[in-house]
Amino acid sequence: MDPSGPVQQLLSQGEKCVSAADAYLVQGRARVSRVAALVETETAFGPNFGFFMFGTKRMPVQGSDLTLVTVIPVKEDFAVEVIDDPSQDLLGSDVPVKVCGSGQVLTLNLPFGSKSGNFLTALRRAISIYTSQPPAEVFQPFAWLEKYELMTATADRSDWPWSGTGLDAMAAEIVTEGFEDNFADSLSFDDAASLASQQDLGDSEADGSGLEPVNVSRGGSASTMGSMMANPPSVREPIVKMYMLKEEAKYTHLKTFRIFAGTWNVNGQPATESLKAWLAKDSTPPDLYAVGFQELDLSKEAFVFNDSAREEEWVKAVTHGLHPEASYRRVRLIRLVGMMLLVFVRSEHNKFLSQIEAQTVGTGIMGKMGNKGGVAIRFDFHNTSFCIVNSHLAAHTEHYERRNQDYSDICARMQFNLTQPPLTIHKHNVVLWVGDLNYRLSDIEISEVKALIEKEMFWALMEHDQLKRQMNERSVFKDFKEASVNFIPTYKYDPGTDDWDTSEKCRVPAWCDRVLCKGDSVSAVEYRSHRELKLSDHKPVSCLFDIGVKVIDEDNYKRVFEEVIRKLDKLENEFLPSVSLSCVDLKFERIKFLEPQKKTISITNTGQVPCQFEFICKLDEKEYCKPWLNVQPSLGFIMPGDSYPIELEIYVDKNTAGRLNSGEDSLEDILVLHLDGGKDYFVTVQGDFIPSCFGSSIEALCNMRGPIREVPVARLVDLEAGSPSETSPEDSFSTLPIPKEIWLLVDHLYKHALCQEDLFQQPGLHSEIEEIRDCLDTGMPDTIPGQPHSVAECLLMFLDSLPEPVVPHQYYQSCLDSCTRFELCEQLMSQVPEHHRNVFKYLTAFLRELLKYQDDNKRDPKMLAMIFGGLLLKPKPDEAKRQNNQQTARRRATFIYQFQVNPYDG
């Protein structure tokens, strides 16, 4: 149903609801039902728009159900944007939209469909119209919105933030917590269940109670039935992923791949040498290359603008230097100033690479500049995740702690966002870390270093290696491994030679350039430097790895996947909300007119998740229960294990008694108790109604000589249908002129209460009224019980309950029209059906009689005319709202007054 109609009803003249849409306002994890609308008015400068948001009481909405909660003028600060949320990517799911303006930011979910689309289009059009108009300061275009802004300030903002059901909560939990290894490992189905419920429990305790009954007007939501949507599909994705990860061993096997990881600080030199001696040194071509460079470009441009002329030539050099016996494809290139990382893969493996992403972290001055820091490329190869990092850490022998810090910063700040949740370096199965890590040799003289190198006693030198020392202290590269270093330090040479640094700084040789690894099934095959390459003051280093990669076995994968899906289906079914009801078949006995009866049933949440229940409408019905039934509360929220009482009350009043007396209706109803996101329960309500003269028609009562309780039900139906069956022996009497009940009541008042003060003004006693009713319904008493005031009120109630008033509906308007002229009134009354006319005559005669004793009973004729005017003359129920105003009340009184002051005998 289009909500723009109801919105239009609430607007002032000259304002038009251009478009409106049902929406959900997202508040944290809660979704509240709203109607969003775009309203237009015409100003001197062209059309002017406002964005309106209403609270809704029920669906489908009517004007009276809408409460204005937000108004935002469509002006320069107003913006609408569809939030691109891949986790919600699903056709048919709601579209998240952000609406900003007047300092407010609202997140709305618009239901998928053309209506929402039209609404967004209308909003965008309104924005473009605004921007094409003269600036707002010139005139006051939004003055028309002020009255609405005032309304929102006073509007009731109470909302019902229902939290989601189990799987939603579980998914939310997983998404926020991420796939912590220990979390995924330890999480069994039971854990998941309790996790979800605890989560919700926590939320609801924060709200202060386990159950929040909410009383709303009858109506519920007809749209809920049959359109129940289980958890949105996207919720399952992370859960399935998590379980698939847990079962990974069942559908993958390890296959070994050869990986070449190299690093070279090229000292800003051009790529003038062939790299084959470094990259293609081995007999077998590796499956994957990871090649890192540092100081690729020392120019100012590279530093300031991250723009490098050297990049291209070095990429070309690498590409030409790759092993000639295989064909390779470049996976990704990433460069930050002088740090560049390249990943190549053998062409035949390319299709098994996915989720490729590259990131950089600068740790130079201000923690940002890219002269130091790291670049990284991550990807999934088959089912194993790889992260390759190339870093250039802080220089100088004494700054090893600064290097440790650079490492920590890179680890902390490097984040890959392609996956949900985002990944850090350490979340990968395999991490290869190459680079000029810049760790030096400490506590040793340069001569001693060179002597040990001479003797190739690298193990002895290694004891002075800062990196080894820091790693042993677990201050840096925790859990990383390095193959044993059996090559001559790679730093620092005179460029173009194999000679140690002869500059005046005369650096101590060191293993600045390293390759580290982390992960299971990673083994280093060969770790070496490549002295043939001479253009830099560093020598390139490389390490060959054999890495066990988890390769998916398709058949097993399918089998495990099916298992997981089955498990989840089962879980989802178990997680459906479920309640038990103490009684689903309520029988009320002896329901009497105006005597309420109450029964309580208890609803217990027997499911594993909190549940929201609501009594909903049946097909083609506007209310969830019959008018004689009242259910409290009609909706609510229960925590698992909790119970809540629901009161059902049957109360037959004048509006419902007529149809029950006549047998057109019976006290039978089936209530539909709907659980949000789950099944429905039927509750049957039945009751025996004791027929009463109250609510019966004048005609039917005139045809009953005996009390109504003694009349068989079948005959009551006939009588009310207007066909007094002549076959019945008891019909031998002619019909009564007026219902005996009226005669009994009036006669009693006539005999005992003509002088009673305040008659028809002071209320009677409730117990006495019930007694009088029973007396009228069951027998023919000689005396009516109770004091005059009770009898008088009974008479008024009786008249009020008549299905067709004493002056039938069809004469109502004419009576009002001619109320000032008695002759016309008299003439009109002569047309009224006999029994009704008789009652009218009888009652007005009684009123005239009563007024003769005005001195004693102090009755004011105008007051009596007012009371009886409202009872004897009534508009049709569907017109009652329009007709019940002071003016018509006065005219009704005038009509009766004519008969109080003029002689009338029909």
Added chain:
Amino acid sequence: MAAGPYNYSYIFKYIIIGDMGVGKSCLLHQFTEKKFMADCPHTIGVEFGTRIIEVSGQKIKLQIWDTAGQERFRAVTRSYYRGAAGALMVYDITRRSTYNHLSSWLTDARNLTNPNTVIFLIGNKCDLEAQRDVTYEEAKQFADENGLLFLEASAKTGENVEEAFLDTARKIYQNIQDGSLDLNAAESGVQHKPSSPRGTQLSNDQPANKEGCAC
């Protein structure tokens, strides 16, 4: 690991209808849990179950509504037919009365669902051969005359249960493929999730939406 392989692309809504005691809830339970519920109480209301299946390489989520069979609830359970893509109409092969009432159930199903709703007739309790009261042949003939798919099944042994639910889905899927089931119709009972990027969806929606009046 590539994103997306775990999601299903369609949601089909099913209803299960038929006389009281023919085993509707047991069929649902057998299908979702692969178990027989021996002392299944009468359903007073509407049960709900869900399972993901695969048809022609497509993952499909079935949302199954199992309605109360008692005559007195008939007027209320009619509310649930709307928007069903599949209707499983069940009788008990050992009780002829449940078979005789099929035409009345079929009338409801036809009147309250859309013309493309796949109606599958299930003769349940086929494990009780000795107590058979309705022959396979006559039921088959009834099904053929009314254009229904038909199988005899047993919620107890599980025989043909899977088949009935899956065949219904296959038929619905076929209707989608050959275009006879309009996914844009509000009451098709099918929701589709293609892998197209979000954002274009709203504008792609056809202007002549057949939703009509939802109330």
